[in-house]
Amino acid sequence: MSTSPVDRIPDGPTRRARAFIGPHGVRVAVKPVDFEAGREPTAVPYAFMVGPAGEFGIQGYAWAPLHATAEGRVESVALPYDASPSAKQVTRLVGDEVDGVDLSGHEPPREVRGLADTWWRGPDSLVALYTGEATAMASSRGRVAPVHSGLDDRRPRGNGDADA
Known part of the structure; x- marks a missing residue:
């Protein structure tokens, strides 16, 4: 296995994902697969994997597909970088505490392609529901929901805004 900075971003990811990959991506060459899945985790009891249908997920005690595609995973990692500022x-x-999240009036950004880990955009908020680790590790404490509130209606929208 070898690593190097990303010198060329492949066609396909949205503009938001490409903007994230440029400064944060590291090309990891492993035969026969070559892709970046986010920041390198440290000491996690599961493995990041791509399933037989192309879904991106984690394998712990159980398999937990997080996103329908690896591109969806990149979008989900790029969204908080876009929303936080x-x-x-x-x-x-x-x-x-995650059970108390009210998603009335929220829609999922389609580019995330969330399965166990989803994002939801409301009028002035962006909410992530991360349940994949809880599923993979059979631990409800693994459920996490970062709530970005006080957003204006311009950033980030999702559902195509990543290319706008």
Whole structure:
């Protein structure tokens, strides 16, 4: 295995994803697969994998598909980088606190292609629901919901805004 800076971003990712990959991506060459899945994790008890239908997920005690595609994973990693500077507040809910998240009036950004890990855009907020680690590791404490609130209606929208 070898690593190097990303010198060419492949066609396909949205503009938001390409903007994230440029400064944050590292090309990891492993025969026969070559892709970046986010920041390198340290000491996690599961493995990042691509499933037989192309879904991106983690394998712990159980398989948990996080996104329908690896591109969806890149979008999900790029979204908080886009949202955080514009948010008036970011609140992190953990475990049973996640049950209190009200998603009325929210829509999922289609480019994330969320399965166990999803994002939801509302009138002035962006909410992530991360449940994949809880599924893979059989632990409800693994459920996390970062809530980016106080966003204006321009950033980030999702559902195509990543190319706008």
